[in-house]
Each structure stands twice: as structure tokens, then as C-alpha cells.
Amino acid sequence: MIKKYFYSIFTFFLSIIFFSSNDINTISTLSFPIRLDYYISSNYGYRTVGTYHFHNGIDIPKPPGTPVYALANGVINYIGFSSSYGNYIIITYSNGYKSLYGHMSGIYPFSVGDYVTTNDIVAYIGPTFLSSGIRNGFTTGPHLHFTIYRNNKLINPIAIFK
């Protein structure tokens, strides 16, 4: 009984070592979506902008037309529009990662289902108001809204790109 108990503790710690080293390997293969100098205007977490709510990503201000890159080799999963993200695109990668880029221009070099690589431009930052006069999502100025999911759970992008 005691032997079995120690064995399960042992395997528990082994799995922690295995999974954390696995994480490090995975994370080192992801590249940042903006390849120029940048700053973060709004962090991941609860904030008060209009209302008190959860911000599920980070915001990076850049002029319209700034290219946005894939994080790694992946597939274009979704291209659409919503009142919060404006024009947005979702890319899926191996190891359960997924990235969402919001407030984009609406001009995309690739289509849904296309394979992309780390150095592919997948979108461009869009204007605050689209040519139709519609606001490009919940935004007051041109920026990339950048969300990362892992196994469909939100994670803080800053935890990966330190």
C-alpha cells in the first residue's frame, strides 16, 4: 500500500517534468505575429474600457497595413467579422495552439483551409472604420488584438513571448 502510494507520487512528478519540458519545446517554435518593434497598449485580463470585462488577449497598436504573421506552421481556420473583433482571422497550429487576430484590414493573402508557415503574412492591421463606415470591432485606433488558445482554453500571450 505504502509502496503503491510512493510510486504514484513518483510518476506524478515525472509527468510534471515531462509536460513542462514538452511545453518549453513547443513554445520555442512560436514566433511573434508582429516583426517590428512594438508595445502593448492593453494586457490580458480584467480591465475597464467602457465596461469592466475580461480582455482575452493583448493589444498592439500599429498603423493600418502593418503585416501580421503566423506564429508557426499552421492552417487558416476561420475568416470573419464580429462587432467585438471587427475583421478577424483564426489560425490553428499543431500541439493544440490557435491564434486569433482582430481588427484586421479584411485583405488576406490566404483563404480558409490554406497551409501557412511561420514567415507567411496572414493579415494586415486594419483601420478603425471600414470603408463601409462600420467600426472595425471594439476599437478606438488601429491595432492588432491578439488572442491565443491552447486546447481551446485561453492563455496569456505574454506567458509565451517573454
Ligand SMILES: [Zn+2]
Ligand atoms: Zn484587444
